Amino acid sequence: MNVNFKTIEKNATHVMLCFILLFSGLVGFCQSYPNPYQLVENWAKLPEGRTMGAVGKVTIDPDGEHIWAVIRCDAIEPDRFGDECLDSDLDPILKFDQNGNVVQSFGAGMFIWPHGIDVDKEGNVWVTEAVSDKRRPEGDKRGHQVIKFSPDGKVLMVLGKPGIAGNGEYEFNSPADIIVADNGNIFVADGHSQEGNNRVMKFSPDGTFIKSWGKTGYGPGEFKSLHALDIDSRGRIFVADRGNNRLQIFDQEGNFISQWTQFGKPSGLAFDEHDKIYVADSESDNLQNPGWEMGIRIGDANLGWVDYFIRLPTFDPQNTKTNGAEFIAVDKYGNIFGGEPGPRKLQKYVRVR
Template identity: 65%
Template sequence: MLLMRNTQTLGVALGLALVASLGVRSTLVAQAPPNPYRIVEGWAQLPNGKPMGAVGKVTIDPDGRHIWAVVRCDRLADPARFGDECRDSKSDPILRFSPEGKVVKSFGGGIFIWPHGLDVDQDGNVWVTDAVADNRIPKGDKRGHAVFKFSPEGKVLMTLGAPGQSGNAPDRFNSPSDVVVSPGGDVFIADGHNENGNNRIAKFSKDGKFIKAWGKTGWAPGEFRAIHAIAMDARGRVFVGDRGNNRVQIFDQDGKSLTTPWTQFGRPSGIAFDSKDQVYVADSESDDIENPGWEEGIRIGDAKSGWVHTFILFPWGDPRQRAGDGAEFVAVDRDGNIYGGEPRPKRLQKYVRVRP
């Protein structure tokens, strides 16, 4: 009798242990590891207390310390103006922030309707895309569908595309969403922002001559739906945020696919790298319809293997909200601080690591 009781007790204990074990395992699968980063409240400050407009892409200056950001002109209360915030404004949308969050340089006023993508080349020149859609360009307006190269002081040095004219010819774009410049000076443009647009990568030489393009609208490898981000790692590989297909695609600089598309980074809106060969991917659009079961936030992983090891959850994310939220763009400075550009919340966030 005692043996039977002991056996029953042991069985119950084992059963409880198994349930607990399964519960822990389920929790680990469903939830992200502890977030080692914290937000620095109020870090970014515009001159004279001006309220922040919608924040586009952010990137790091060649000095590793200053931060460049697209801030779409003025803070507009009407949500219907998302997509053309600079249409009626002369405010500068291209801002350079000090490590302390103060604006130390600005330019670009009146040139854009919807400034979006941004890169700074090794010489400090600033490249910016205008991703405005055709239906938001006022009749006769010669802005949009172009990529501009500025000197560090803000002088226009080159224009790619035909401002105000969309198209799929080599010298035309359709809402180009992002740009990256290789160490050798070649320019790669994510063309473009719309699910049924050109959906291609266009490559130009450093002097603006068209070299080639690859990609089209679709779901297969090498095809895209709403390209939202483009970035280059230390190996020279081209990472493309194929947001409409919920994946990151990786190519060499001639357009050859290098690996099976990565789907472990959610619905990618922005991509960046640090000096430790880590990749940072901002997901601002995972929701119950577009990418059910995934949370909005910034995922950090190994750039070589793609293994995700850290997740910065966007704490105000709501999977029932389809408009997109949180950081669409991400950058990392030389000290490992992370910056998130949040268009709809109208914030430029700084994250610092508080735990190993």
């Protein structure tokens, strides 16, 4: 057996340096991870005559193959952001097949700024409406709610008080995301803005309030714009605490377990069937998270090691606008799907090595 001791020494030095940087809070400078993925150009195809709007969260159907996505109407006004579906008659909830074709859509006229989406094990589709009151016309009853649809788009349940922001047990303030556990319990990330409620809310399967935890702040169990959440194979809830540049981990009763900073400034996250975690970083730059790069980090969902990094090719540390994937999903084949609001793209990545 031929052993390359120089390579071993180099790798050991690299690992030791990463440990030092990690405990110094500078792990962002240690980002020489491999990228075994390749972008599939022009994957998503919309019906004729429709242009791609800002893409919100993406998620996978229970069949493991179809992809659900929030598409905020169209891109007729390219600089418009925050209320793109206000006066649109387009469906913002779209289902794609593996070839990127739309096979189903619904929700026209029901949203101003849809944001988060989840599909439960029965195939029901849950969507959050995260429009802020600054962008919602006075008297408009859309906003500050979570809507449950049947697989074919029939409204089954509405959580929150439509058009009314609040911090009560049945109120939201721009809810950013939702995840439904295997037992049917509902977890909502409330809310999108740093000045919002900054809490996780838990409901029973029939929509009865159970509890909430969190407040605005920097400590464990405190948030500064919780942007997304998901549940791993162990039942732990991971929260993308984007404003604090970290993932926070809780049990389903809201007890704090840990926090991870090695995945950058997280906007979105997902898990696959092999206990891997995928984290989308669309905000790191020289102002918001110096020393880090935008892209998708992939690692071990148990130990927290980062194994791969899909660097955003157009990353510019001087540009403070959102770029690349804010949201992420992984199908049963290991393909990655990234929802990009700023560039207005729904991207697909396949593993090639």
